[in-house]
Each structure stands twice: as C-alpha cells, then as structure tokens.
Amino acid sequence: MKGMAKDLARMLGPRGYSMDPEDLLAYRHDALAYYAQGDPMAVALPGDAAQAAAVLAYASHHDIPLTPRGAGSGLSGGCTPVKGGIVLDTKRLNAIQEINRGNLTAKVQAGVVLAAFQRAVEAQGFFYPPDPQSKSVCTLGGNVATRAGGPRAVKYGTTGSYVLGLEAVLPDGEIIHTGSSCVKHSAGYDLTHLLTGSEGTLALITQATLRLLPKPPATCTALAVCANMEAAARMVSEAIAGGVVPSMLELLTTASFAVFNRVVKPPLPEEGEACLLMEFDGTAQEAQRQAQDMAAACQDLGALEVRVVPDPQEAALYWKVRSQLYPLVVSRFKRLVTEDVTVPRDRIPDFVERVMAIAQEMGLSMGLTGHAGDGNMHPTIRMDEVNDELQQRADQAMRRVIQAGLALGGVISGEHGVGLHKAEFLELELGREQVELMRRIKRAFDPTGIMNPGKIWPSETAS
Amino acid sequence: MKGMAKDLARMLGPRGYSMDPEDLLAYRHDALAYYAQGDPMAVALPGDAAQAAAVLAYASHHDIPLTPRGAGSGLSGGCTPVKGGIVLDTKRLNAIQEINRGNLTAKVQAGVVLAAFQRAVEAQGFFYPPDPQSKSVCTLGGNVATRAGGPRAVKYGTTGSYVLGLEAVLPDGEIIHTGSSCVKHSAGYDLTHLLTGSEGTLALITQATLRLLPKPPATCTALAVCANMEAAARMVSEAIAGGVVPSMLELLTTASFAVFNRVVKPPLPEEGEACLLMEFDGTAQEAQRQAQDMAAACQDLGALEVRVVPDPQEAALYWKVRSQLYPLVVSRFKRLVTEDVTVPRDRIPDFVERVMAIAQEMGLSMGLTGHAGDGNMHPTIRMDEVNDELQQRADQAMRRVIQAGLALGGVISGEHGVGLHKAEFLELELGREQVELMRRIKRAFDPTGIMNPGKIWPSETAS
Incomplete structure (x- = not known):
C-alpha cells in the first residue's frame, strides 16, 4: 500500500489520487448503494490522457484490477470495484475542447458533465440530443461507455448515434484514436462503436468526438389521457406506424396524475389510468402541426382527453412533473x-x-x-x-x-447497461456462441483481465 | 477438385454452386477489372443461412479461403479472391422478409438489391435513406459490409446508422444474431457495428434488421453556380455552420455544365467553374423554405447564380444529370x-x-x-x-x-472501404497500435484466417 501511494503520487501529483478510507467508501457503488461490493485500494484522478495512460500501464504491470468511473450515476452496478484495486475517476478530465461550427462536431474530455455540454452547445445554436434523466450529473464518458439513452431516442437515437470518434487508453497504457471527425468513415473495424457500450471492460475512454445538430427552433407539447395502459400502448404503436415521430414520447401511470394535478390546469380526468406525454420539434408551425395530428389520432383511438400545449412555459410544467416522478416515487x-x-x-x-x-x-x-x-x-x-x-x-x-x-423479441437492457445487475441474463439474450465471441474480443483488448473485472459476464472472471 | 464439386453439390444442390471456368472468370474482380487477382476454385450460391453456414464450416474444416460477395459493384477490390478458394455469392438470399409498420423496421436477406428494397418500403410510405450510386445493382449485405454511403449522408448518415441487428455466420459455421429490432439496446458489445464495415473479413452477413423512417412528403431542389471551386467549398462550410441541413449537397465541376446545358433551361452561366446541387426535404412548405434560405445564403456569399427548383419533374432533370456524370466521364x-x-x-x-x-x-x-x-x-x-x-x-x-x-484530419475512405486499394494506407490513418488491435479482433473471429484473406491489412496475411 505504501508503495502504491508513492507510485500514484509520482504519476499523478498530490491532487491526483486518494487512499483515504472515507473517500474510498464513496467509490464502492454507483447510484444504487445495494450494489456495493469490493474495497478499492485507491482512487486515481488523472488530469490528462497521459496520466490516465500511466495509471493503466501501472495497473497492467502489477496486475491490479482497474474500474473506470464517470459520475457513478449508473443503475446497474457497472462501476462497482468488485475486485478492489484502483478506481479511475475521470472527473478532472472535464474540458470541452472544441465546438466546431463548420463541421457540426465537438471534442470533449470524458469527465464533462452532460448538462454542461448541452448548455455550451445550445448557447451556440446547436443541439446534442441524448438526455438520460441523470443529465445534471452524468458524464459524457459514462454516457458513451453505457450507450446512454433517454426520452429523445424515439426521434434522435442514443449516445451511439452521436459518437464519431474516441480517444481511449488500452490496458497496457497505449493511447489510440478511433474513428474521426468525419461524418463518413469506412476504413478498418468500427472500434468507436465497439467501445461504445462496453462498460469500461475493454479500454478507458478519455475523449470523444461528438456529432451535433442544428437546434430545432421550437417545440410543442401534447398529452393524451387514456382509459388504461393497454389503450395507451396501442396509441403509441399506431402513431409510430402512421409516421408520427415525436421528439419525446413518455408513457406515465395513474400514480403521476396526482402530481400533475398539483400544477396543471384544468386537472387531468380522474378516470384515466395512463397518459402519454409527448413533445414535437421543428419550426413553431411544424411542431404544432405534428402535435395536433397526434392529438387527433389519439382522439380517434379513444383517448379520454387530449391537450396541445404550444406555450413553452406551460409545457415546461408538464415536463417538470415528468422529471420529478422518479425521485418522488423513490421518496414514497x-x-x-x-x-x-x-x-x-x-x-x-x-x-x-x-x-x-x-x-x-x-x-x-x-x-x-x-x-x-x-x-x-x-x-x-x-x-x-x-x-x-x-x-x-x-x-x-x-x-x-x-x-x-x-x-417478444426484446432486449434485457435498453439504456442502463449490464453491469452486475444483468450479467446472469446476458446469455439468455445473446446465446452462448455470441457471448463466447465477446469474451474472445475482451481478451484481444485486455489479455490479463484488469479492466472492470466481474462485469457483463455471467461468471466472475473475464476469461 | 472433384471432391469439392461433390461436397458442394451435397450441401447446396445442383443450382447452388458453379465450378465452370467461364462463370469463375466473372468472380475474379469487382467493378474495377484492374483489381482482378487470384483464381477461385468455385462459386457457392447458398439459398439460405443454413446452407451458407455449411459452406463456411466446410471451408474452415479444409482451410479453404472464402471470399464473400454481394453484387461485385465495389471500387476497392474488396471481393477479389486474391487467394483463390471459394467465392460465396449472396444473390440467392434475396428475400425482403419483413416490413414492420408498427416498429419502423425491416428484415432483409443479404442479397436483396438496394433499389428494390427502397421501392418496397416507399410503396408503404417509408424511407431508407442510404443511396450509393450503384443502388440499382448493389446488395444490402454489401452495403453493410462496406458501410456504404451516398449523397444523403449529409442529413441521414450512412448504412451504419440504419443497421439495428445482423444474422451472421462465423467462420466455423456457427450462426449468431447480433443486436435486435429495438431502437435502444445496451447489453454486451456492439457486434452489429463491428461487422458493419468489416468487408467480409470477420464473418458472413446473411440477414440485416434495418431501421426505417417515415417518407418525407416533399423535396425541393436548389442550385448555386460559383466562380470557382474554392468559393463553392466555402459556401458548403458556411451553410453547415449556419444550421442548413440539405438532404443532398453535391459539388460539381465545370465539366458538368455542358451536360446540364443540354437539358436545363436557362443554361448555366459559362463563367462558372463549380456548382452546388442541393435537395431539401420535409413538407412542401418546409422544403421550399430551406431551399430559399440556402439560395439566399449562397447569393450573399457571392454565387454567380442561384436557382430554386420546387417542381419535382424539373428537379428530376438536374438529378438525372448528376447520376449520369460518372458513366459519362468514364466513357470520355x-x-x-x-x-x-x-x-x-x-x-x-x-x-x-x-x-x-x-x-x-x-x-x-x-x-x-x-x-x-x-x-x-x-x-x-x-x-x-x-x-x-x-x-x-x-x-x-x-x-x-x-x-x-x-x-487535414480526414480519413482514407469515406464510403468505398479499404479492400485491396487502400490497404497500404490503413496504418497511416490509424497508427500501428490500432491496426494491431484490429488484427487481434480479426483472430478472435477468424483464427485460421479463411475470411476474405488479403484485404484491409497492409501485408498479405491476416495474422
């Protein structure tokens, strides 16, 4: 332990690591404390990619497990240091390095917080759609590592749709640059998307090149109250088949009605058992037309009540309720x-x-x-x-x-990742042959298995 | 050779293979005959994934090189059987197996021709954007294997943006199903995008699940004639920065003016040295508004002449010229x-x-x-x-x-792939470490190196 402190201090400087037991306690789990497992020996906080590379080379050389960590806002135990070792926290890699107007791209370090990045690009008239609920704290590196989604995926896809290239450190400390800043790229294997969603088990992501869109000038919100869940679910699937593409389309249960009725007027009808909360974007005219088309379609399909809310301030009330529901339910x-x-x-x-x-x-x-x-x-x-x-x-x-x-042809995880939580189900979804292939790919990156051990795979070891 | 004929006949039936020297001649190269190399022993034409799997298992067992082939319309020598062996032609895997309206997805076999697929989905009000110039002959399996692009990538991305899942045969004959029919998926490594663009060097793609969009109801074409190339290039980059996103944005040289002037009226001004040909889509109103905004922006940036062409029949003349340019130049x-x-x-x-x-x-x-x-x-x-x-x-x-x-931060290939043509440049773009990693991934899929040998890598062998 003494030796490690000296080594980390040499590589990272006095601010760049901690072995204080109280600090380490916070690194035992992600947002769900019941996944707490393992006792990390140290947390490393590199200040640049070269320092991060030094830590990985060191871990590799001494065969020390290394668990990458963004904000720790995951819900699958993905950053739990089950085998102890070093937790590598990317929070000091927090620079937005470039917003390129002429190419519609940005370069960010892994520890940049999503909401801060969205504010920065929106201030310049651009738009970065992925929006997991944890956006005020979660990091872009964590978003890439878990292929994070959010409500806007219905129209805009998930994080994977926006990653053009990555800077990543391989377990032996070599730094690679995958992909590019180009929209089109067809040379060699797509390591960018192989690392996206790999949950820190292949390499450490230190920087991402992200695609931006022009910011849609307006949005319009709509709501449909349905007699029951099944009716609401049918409306979603009919609407999609009819070519309606909202920028968000959320399904909420009756439990949310009381919360809505504290802030919105008129109150939602009490006999409703579910509602669809939707947003459309584009020019003001386009957004309203789409919202009205959808409202009419829901009416035809038997909605108890439909509302179109073009006023942004009034619409914000509805979305505020949406964002408060999970914390509220947690507290109850x-x-x-x-x-x-x-x-x-x-x-x-x-x-x-x-x-x-x-x-x-x-x-x-x-x-x-x-x-x-x-x-x-x-x-x-x-x-x-x-x-x-x-x-x-x-x-x-x-x-x-x-x-x-x-x-029903579904998947075990849409946006939270496998982590610890879903490891037992992976083979059920993918089959043994595919999981075996993934293990061989893991070994191609990480032959000694130091990267985030104990994750994704059904058994505890990576190989 | 006798033995192989008997084996192929047993696996594939009499229609399912050929060893006729005249047939084999056509399989020595892709669309560029000067890449011709190697003498294949046989062409296999499996009728389903199980037959394809039998061929791969057979090739693996006997250590016979296997070169997958779609339409052979590539321009990089990617399907040249440089080491002989078996060419596997997917043309009999040509079923559009599902167009799912409620999920906005389609399932297609690898040998389906792109244009046929586009017609089928458009007949149902949907849209599949990728549009390489070879669309009347190229196959969807080939599109996926080379990450094919086309003019619409500016707004809609390339083939990779539409692939949700793949059925693929590993070299040992095992069939895997990667990805899913879901828009969101975050379980395990993204083998779907790893196979996309891998040019047949990792596995044989037999089926793809593709994402569809609702068909935009209208388009509007615009054209800007520029004094020179540099002025045209500047307009592109300024327009992108200004938030304009055309569905196509093509840059054409002075050589095309004579061709335009045979069919369009009034003729293009003779002093122009380049032009931008653009299409915008959406509702009729939106498409025209975008075209007019772009035309105004080009005017401000010094265009010699700008045109907005809302009439679809008149616009079709301009795009017909665009599609004829390459064959015309070839003939001259x-x-x-x-x-x-x-x-x-x-x-x-x-x-x-x-x-x-x-x-x-x-x-x-x-x-x-x-x-x-x-x-x-x-x-x-x-x-x-x-x-x-x-x-x-x-x-x-x-x-x-x-x-x-x-x-300038660019890449060696945007949409044609590496094949034989660019192998010597791969390391220049990606660096030695990344190419070495790709080779290890290759071995994780294909330990004996039978899949499309001699491609992508700088040297002739895969390992």
Whole structure:
C-alpha cells in the first residue's frame, strides 16, 4: 500500500489520487448503494490522457484490477470495484475542447458533465440530443461507455448515434484514436462503436468526438389521457406506424396524475389510468402541426382527453412533473426495483399486458412508466417494506418480466447497461456462441483481465 | 477438385454452386477489372443461412479461403479472391422478409438489391435513406459490409446508422444474431457495428434488421453556380455552420455544365467553374423554405447564380444529370482513378485548394466532384491514354491527395472501404497500435484466417 501511494503520487501529483478510507467508501457503488461490493485500494484522478495512460500501464504491470468511473450515476452496478484495486475517476478530465461550427462536431474530455455540454452547445445554436434523466450529473464518458439513452431516442437515437470518434487508453497504457471527425468513415473495424457500450471492460475512454445538430427552433407539447395502459400502448404503436415521430414520447401511470394535478390546469380526468406525454420539434408551425395530428389520432383511438400545449412555459410544467416522478416515487417507498427491458415498439401493448399480469399474480405493486416511443420500458416494483421474502418475490417477478420481454423479441437492457445487475441474463439474450465471441474480443483488448473485472459476464472472471 | 464439386453439390444442390471456368472468370474482380487477382476454385450460391453456414464450416474444416460477395459493384477490390478458394455469392438470399409498420423496421436477406428494397418500403410510405450510386445493382449485405454511403449522408448518415441487428455466420459455421429490432439496446458489445464495415473479413452477413423512417412528403431542389471551386467549398462550410441541413449537397465541376446545358433551361452561366446541387426535404412548405434560405445564403456569399427548383419533374432533370456524370466521364477517358478521401466539412476549402495544386504540379487532369455536404470528396484523375509513366504519376498524385486529406484530419475512405486499394494506407490513418488491435479482433473471429484473406491489412496475411 505504501508503495502504491508513492507510485500514484509520482504519476499523478498530490491532487491526483486518494487512499483515504472515507473517500474510498464513496467509490464502492454507483447510484444504487445495494450494489456495493469490493474495497478499492485507491482512487486515481488523472488530469490528462497521459496520466490516465500511466495509471493503466501501472495497473497492467502489477496486475491490479482497474474500474473506470464517470459520475457513478449508473443503475446497474457497472462501476462497482468488485475486485478492489484502483478506481479511475475521470472527473478532472472535464474540458470541452472544441465546438466546431463548420463541421457540426465537438471534442470533449470524458469527465464533462452532460448538462454542461448541452448548455455550451445550445448557447451556440446547436443541439446534442441524448438526455438520460441523470443529465445534471452524468458524464459524457459514462454516457458513451453505457450507450446512454433517454426520452429523445424515439426521434434522435442514443449516445451511439452521436459518437464519431474516441480517444481511449488500452490496458497496457497505449493511447489510440478511433474513428474521426468525419461524418463518413469506412476504413478498418468500427472500434468507436465497439467501445461504445462496453462498460469500461475493454479500454478507458478519455475523449470523444461528438456529432451535433442544428437546434430545432421550437417545440410543442401534447398529452393524451387514456382509459388504461393497454389503450395507451396501442396509441403509441399506431402513431409510430402512421409516421408520427415525436421528439419525446413518455408513457406515465395513474400514480403521476396526482402530481400533475398539483400544477396543471384544468386537472387531468380522474378516470384515466395512463397518459402519454409527448413533445414535437421543428419550426413553431411544424411542431404544432405534428402535435395536433397526434392529438387527433389519439382522439380517434379513444383517448379520454387530449391537450396541445404550444406555450413553452406551460409545457415546461408538464415536463417538470415528468422529471420529478422518479425521485418522488423513490421518496414514497422503502425500496424500488427498476427494470430497463426494451421491446420492439409494436409489441408494447403485449408487453404491458404481460407485466401487469405478472405483478397481479405475484401480489406486487408495479409501476410501468417508460420511453414508450422507443420501446424502452421501466417497470418498477414499489416496496413499502424491505424483507427477504418480498425481495425474493420482486427478484423473481423481474426475472419473469425480463423473460417476457425476450419472448417478444426484446432486449434485457435498453439504456442502463449490464453491469452486475444483468450479467446472469446476458446469455439468455445473446446465446452462448455470441457471448463466447465477446469474451474472445475482451481478451484481444485486455489479455490479463484488469479492466472492470466481474462485469457483463455471467461468471466472475473475464476469461 | 472433384471432391469439392461433390461436397458442394451435397450441401447446396445442383443450382447452388458453379465450378465452370467461364462463370469463375466473372468472380475474379469487382467493378474495377484492374483489381482482378487470384483464381477461385468455385462459386457457392447458398439459398439460405443454413446452407451458407455449411459452406463456411466446410471451408474452415479444409482451410479453404472464402471470399464473400454481394453484387461485385465495389471500387476497392474488396471481393477479389486474391487467394483463390471459394467465392460465396449472396444473390440467392434475396428475400425482403419483413416490413414492420408498427416498429419502423425491416428484415432483409443479404442479397436483396438496394433499389428494390427502397421501392418496397416507399410503396408503404417509408424511407431508407442510404443511396450509393450503384443502388440499382448493389446488395444490402454489401452495403453493410462496406458501410456504404451516398449523397444523403449529409442529413441521414450512412448504412451504419440504419443497421439495428445482423444474422451472421462465423467462420466455423456457427450462426449468431447480433443486436435486435429495438431502437435502444445496451447489453454486451456492439457486434452489429463491428461487422458493419468489416468487408467480409470477420464473418458472413446473411440477414440485416434495418431501421426505417417515415417518407418525407416533399423535396425541393436548389442550385448555386460559383466562380470557382474554392468559393463553392466555402459556401458548403458556411451553410453547415449556419444550421442548413440539405438532404443532398453535391459539388460539381465545370465539366458538368455542358451536360446540364443540354437539358436545363436557362443554361448555366459559362463563367462558372463549380456548382452546388442541393435537395431539401420535409413538407412542401418546409422544403421550399430551406431551399430559399440556402439560395439566399449562397447569393450573399457571392454565387454567380442561384436557382430554386420546387417542381419535382424539373428537379428530376438536374438529378438525372448528376447520376449520369460518372458513366459519362468514364466513357470520355481511357482510364479514371477515383479517390474517396473524406475530410471534416470545415476543411473542404483547404482540401480543394491542395488537391488542385497537386494536380497542377504533377501535370494531371483532375476532376473534383463529391458529396460536399458530408466532406466525402471524389477527386478523379482523368487519363486520355494508359501508360506506365502516367499511371505511376497518377498513383503518386493520389498518394499525395490521401496524405493531404489525412493532414487535414480526414480519413482514407469515406464510403468505398479499404479492400485491396487502400490497404497500404490503413496504418497511416490509424497508427500501428490500432491496426494491431484490429488484427487481434480479426483472430478472435477468424483464427485460421479463411475470411476474405488479403484485404484491409497492409501485408498479405491476416495474422
């Protein structure tokens, strides 16, 4: 331990690391403390890519596990240092290095906070769409490493759609530059997208080149209140088939109505059991036309009430409620177990029906919000108390939810990643052959298995 | 050879293969006959994925080189069977298996021709944007394998932006299914995009799940005639920075004016040396507004003449000229050497200047058309005669063009791929460490090196 302190001080300077037990405690888990596992020996806070490379070369040389970490806002245990070793925190790599107007691209270091980046590009008339709920704290490096999504994916895709190139440190300390600043690129294997979503198990991402869009000049919000979940799910799938592409399309349950009715007027009708909250963007005229078309379509499909809210300030109230729901629900229950299963959009009605049936059969309280426009649902089991029997029942229910999603052609994770939480399900989705191939790719990058060990794979070891 | 015929007949039936020397001659090269190399022993034409898997397992077992092939319309020698062996032609895998309206996705076999697929989805009100010039013959499997682009990439990205999942056969004959039909997916490594652009060196693609968009209801064409290349290039980069996103933005040289003036009225001004041909899409109103905004911007930047052409029939004349230029130029010269270098869009003016200087210094006739909106330029050396001295001079000039592109932050290929043609430049772009990593990934898929040997890599062997 003494030796490591001296080595880290030499590589990183006195500000660049910590071995203080109180500091280290905070690095044992991500946003869900119950994934806490392992005792890191040190946290490294490199100030540039060269320092990060020195840490990786050092870890490699001494065979020390290394766990990369952004803001630690994940929900799958992806940055839990299960094997101890060094946690590498990217927070000092926080420079927005370039916003290139003539090429519509930006270069950012991995530790830049998403919301800060969005403010910076919007101030120049540009737009970076990915918007996970944790945007006020999560880092762009973490977004890339987990292929982060958010509500806007229905129209704009997820982080992967915006990554053009990466600077990354291989486990042996070599720095590579994948991709480019060009929109088109067809030379060699696409390592950029191989690293995107690899959850820190292949290399350390230190910088990203991101694609920007011109900022749409206006938005218009619409809301449809539905008699029940199934009706709402049907509206989503009919609307998509009809060519409607909102910039956000969220499905909310009856539990949210009370929250809405504290701030919006007139109140939402009490007999509704679900609602769709949508945003359209473009010129003011286009955005309103799309919102009105969608409202009319929902009316035809039997919505109890539809609203078009063109005024941005009034619309902001609706979206504020949306963003407060998760923290609010968290505060009302002892524990929440949230899932991230994603299904093809035409299967949302079937998925909703099966999830509701599972909850009823197992006597559990289940919320079912989600980014319905892209099929990414977040079924949430709400527990008033925490005990082993209830937790086991919840785990069993979630296993059934995941299997129901897979049976409908879905995937085990839409945007949260595998981490620790989903490792046992990976093979169920991908099959043994594909998982074996992924393990061989892992070895091509990280032959000694130091990078974020214990993640993604069903078993504890990487090889 | 007798043994192989019997084996292929058993696996594929009498229609499923050929060893006829006249048939095999056509399989020695892609669209550029001068890449012809190697003598294939057989062509395999599997009728489904299981037959394809049997061929790969057979090739693997007997250590026979296997070269996957779509339509053979490539321009980089990517499907040249340099080591002989078996060419696997996907043309019988030609079913459009699903167009899913409620999920906005399609499932297609690898041998489906792009234009046929586009017609099928457009008949249902959908849109599949990638549009390489060879679209009337090229296959979707080939498009995925080379990450094919085309003029629409400026707004819509390339093939990679539309691939959600793949069915692929590994060299040992195992079939894997990567990705999914979901818009969001964050479980495991992104093998879908790793296979996309891998030019048949990792696995055989047999099926793709593709993302569709709603078809924009209208388009509007605009044209700006510029005093010279540099002025045109500046307009592109200023327009992009100003937030204009055309659906196509092509840069054409003075040589095209005579062709335009045969069909369009009034004729283009003779003093122009370059023109920008652009299309905007959306509702009729939106498309026209964007075209007018762009025309006004070009006028402000000194265009000699601008035109907005909202009438689709009149606009079609302009685009017909665009599509005829390459075949026309081909017919006027003895040989063309076409490049595919791509630069960040803000560097197009610098690139144009350097390319023109290189042509002048080396006494060569150089055309410089390109998909300027996405930085993908196609400098073309036009040779009136073919002799060794001239060819060497042309090769040397192209080497300098590639180096000029790289020096500006560009890439060696935007959409044609590496194949044989660019193998010597790969390390120049990516660096030794990254190329070594790619080789290790190659071995993780294809340990014995049977898949499309002799491609992408600087040396002849894969490992």
